[in-house]
Amino acid sequence: MLRKFLYLTFIPLVLSIAVHAQNVKAVVEKGDRAFARKDYETALTNYLEANKSAPDDAGVNFRVGLCYLHTEKKAKSLAFLERAYTTKPDVDQDIDYHLGLAYQSNHDFKKAIRHLETFKQKNKRLAEIADQKILECKIGDSLSHHPAYVEIENLGPVINTSFHDYSPLAKDNGNTLIFTSNRTEDMVMKSGLAFEDIYISERTETGWSKPQKISENINNKYNDAAASLSADGKTLFLYYEEGAGDIYTSRLEGDSWTKPEPLNKNINSPVYWETSASISADGKRLYFTSNRPGGEGELDIYVSELDQKGQWGKAVNLGPTVNTPFNEDSPFIHHDGRTLFFSSDGHPSMGSNDIFKTELVDGQWTKPQNLGFPINSIEYDGFFTLSQDKKTGYYSALHENGYGDADIYRVKFLDPPPKPEPVVVTAPVEDTAAVNPDAFVDPIIQLHRDMKIVTVLKGKVIDEVSAAAIGAVITLVDNETQNVITRINSNPQTGDFELVIPHGGNYGVSTEKEGYLFNSINFNLPQFAEFQEIDTHILMVRAEVGSKVVLKNIFFDVGKSELKNESIAELEKMKMLLEASPHLKIQINGHTDNTGNDATNMALSLKRAEAVVQYLVSKGIDNSRVSAKGFGSQRPLVSNDDEQEGREINRRTEVEIIESGAH
Numbered sequence: 001m002l003r004k005f006l007y008l009t010f011i012p013l014v015l016s017i018a019v020h021a022q023n024v025k026a027v028v029e030k031g032d033r034a035f036a037r038k039d040y041e042t043a044l045t046n047y048l049e050a051n052k053s054a055p056d057d058a059g060v061n062f063r064v065g066l067c068y069l070h071t072e073k074k075a076k077s078l079a080f081l082e083r084a085y086t087t088k089p090d091v092d093q094d095i096d097y098h099l100g101l102a103y104q105s106n107h108d109f110k111k112a113i114r115h116l117e118t119f120k121q122k123n124k125r126l127a128e129i130a131d132q133k134i135l136e137c138k139i140g141d142s143l144s145h146h147p148a149y150v151e152i153e154n155l156g157p158v159i160n161t162s163f164h165d166y167s168p169l170a171k172d173n174g175n176t177l178i179f180t181s182n183r184t185e186d187m188v189m190k191s192g193l194a195f196e197d198i199y200i201s202e203r204t205e206t207g208w209s210k211p212q213k214i215s216e217n218i219n220n221k222y223n224d225a226a227a228s229l230s231a232d233g234k235t236l237f238l239y240y241e242e243g244a245g246d247i248y249t250s251r252l253e254g255d256s257w258t259k260p261e262p263l264n265k266n267i268n269s270p271v272y273w274e275t276s277a278s279i280s281a282d283g284k285r286l287y288f289t290s291n292r293p294g295g296e297g298e299l300d301i302y303v304s305e306l307d308q309k310g311q312w313g314k315a316v317n318l319g320p321t322v323n324t325p326f327n328e329d330s331p332f333i334h335h336d337g338r339t340l341f342f343s344s345d346g347h348p349s350m351g352s353n354d355i356f357k358t359e360l361v362d363g364q365w366t367k368p369q370n371l372g373f374p375i376n377s378i379e380y381d382g383f384f385t386l387s388q389d390k391k392t393g394y395y396s397a398l399h400e401n402g403y404g405d406a407d408i409y410r411v412k413f414l415d416p417p418p419k420p421e422p423v424v425v426t427a428p429v430e431d432t433a434a435v436n437p438d439a440f441v442d443p444i445i446q447l448h449r450d451m452k453i454v455t456v457l458k459g460k461v462i463d464e465v466s467a468a469a470i471g472a473v474i475t476l477v478d479n480e481t482q483n484v485i486t487r488i489n490s491n492p493q494t495g496d497f498e499l500v501i502p503h504g505g506n507y508g509v510s511t512e513k514e515g516y517l518f519n520s521i522n523f524n525l526p527q528f529a530e531f532q533e534i535d536t537h538i539l540m541v542r543a544e545v546g547s548k549v550v551l552k553n554i555f556f557d558v559g560k561s562e563l564k565n566e567s568i569a570e571l572e573k574m575k576m577l578l579e580a581s582p583h584l585k586i587q588i589n590g591h592t593d594n595t596g597n598d599a600t601n602m603a604l605s606l607k608r609a610e611a612v613v614q615y616l617v618s619k620g621i622d623n624s625r626v627s628a629k630g631f632g633s634q635r636p637l638v639s640n641d642d643e644q645e646g647r648e649i650n651r652r653t654e655v656e657i658i659e660s661g662a663h
Contacts, residue, residue, distance in 0.1 A: 031047045047063045061091075062095070065102060072379075097126075097133075100133060105378060109140050153411075154403070155177075160402065164180075168394035177202075177408075178226050179226060215256065217260070218257050220240075223245075231282075235250070240260060244274075247276075263286075266315055275329055276289050276383075277289075281337060285337075287301060288301070294317070300317055302316060321368070322358055330383040344368070350370075351378035354371070375395070381396070393410070395408075449500050453504075456500055456501075456532070457498070457523075461495045461513075474488050474510070479567075480565070506524045517543050520553055548654050550654050551653045554571070556611075563612070563615060572619075587655075589653070590608040591650060594650075606629065612628070637650055638650065
């Protein structure tokens, strides 16, 4: 059921502003009474009537703006709230908060953040609420500046109405649409809202046919909602409002759908709420949502597997990578069996629920990724499904320019445009001899910098012993994709450099100079980290016998010795170093912290060092030039008393030169 998720958090408001114009006072008071009972449409009608007579009254403008913030037309609030604020800055003690929401609704995120920061300074006790909205604005600012390559189409007034239309399920190559709506013909109502039913429509040459209720066997007098279709289109999984709400199935036999039957107790719980479900293409796994106890938060996503007897097995929570302390809902498992889409108000979003994607890799779910703008907005977005070829999707969203409440949209995924040629960075005239002809900066970096969603690393590159300035090549690599983002040169006279690192990735920074071991730095930056500048000196170690450096971009899982994919870029740097210096022989040193017993640590450190050696040998490096040694916890760099400043530093992989001259 969609409507249980459509809410907006507001600070409690006492409408106590004096309206001085006698001829509008009675109308405003009627609006106040309607507002108090949350009848925002009636309140807005009265406030707008009062506004016609008193267009410059700060109190009336504030009321109109606040009312719009409680509707689907939140963007209209801005003009009224701005007028109220300009006329009387202290019109309400929380005016900055409401202005922040209004600017957010109009995608003016920077102004929204400024007002929310002001509100936060004045209201320390409500700082957590302000911080959440500020985070949404930062996310919105970032995503809207980097829109996804998509085309989005509202399915139009035949499918969409002034009511909630959602949970689209496409079949027959997108020519048949099954969906849920609380449009009503007989006005059967509950708590002022019409019950939800499942509808079906066919696409013709002239457009969508008028939706019909899917079957008398399926639609009952209470809420029922479409959830998922089997790959052959003959089994419909649906939500039935029985008990707290459960998952049922109906079979298409000929032209008729059978009476729905509930799934077993491993799926449906007697007291708790199961809201939506998605069946895998092979029919062997069912992903569904439930607020049963023992989960990570409110609604969580679970998976159940079909056993040999054709029964659904014990449900398994997908865990804290996917589920949060808040709501994860409307899962959709793609035909590939490993890509899961879902909506969430717990993961970082633009506001309300956004749609996210996670993939099952080596038995683990990856960190969910926001599908981005314009698929996601500051309002509710969910119930996403995707075609087998991953080119066409359907989803439900609340947009101001829609036909009413939630509408159904079709999204076409486009191929990204060709990546622009790298921009060559030229050095000052006096540095011409030191210019690296392959130097470049990805053009997107400047945009990130303008938005201040970067970390700026600057300082000098110097010799470790003499502190002499070094003209070196500094490379920024995305460790997950192995793509080079930036390659620049430090000034050979001063050693000065400035490197811009975008947020939202695991990056390796390597600094290279002939005659030196390369320097390695790692930056693992969240997408929405604060802008920061870091001043540092990059110390270069000469390639001499006994010299050693820590490889900051070699990664292993806890307690394991298998190299992670994010290590490849650094390993390739080592390979190139050895290829460029054919007389160099190195030893890879593995180190652990002091957690666990000595024998285990010694064995683990050796295995990790050997994994690096094996990679280099597999890439053509003669095995006589590389060796491995494990030291366990015998050689800590710092005290192991602290995790971040101690044990984390001591867990390391080093490269040490054991021979540098030609024979």
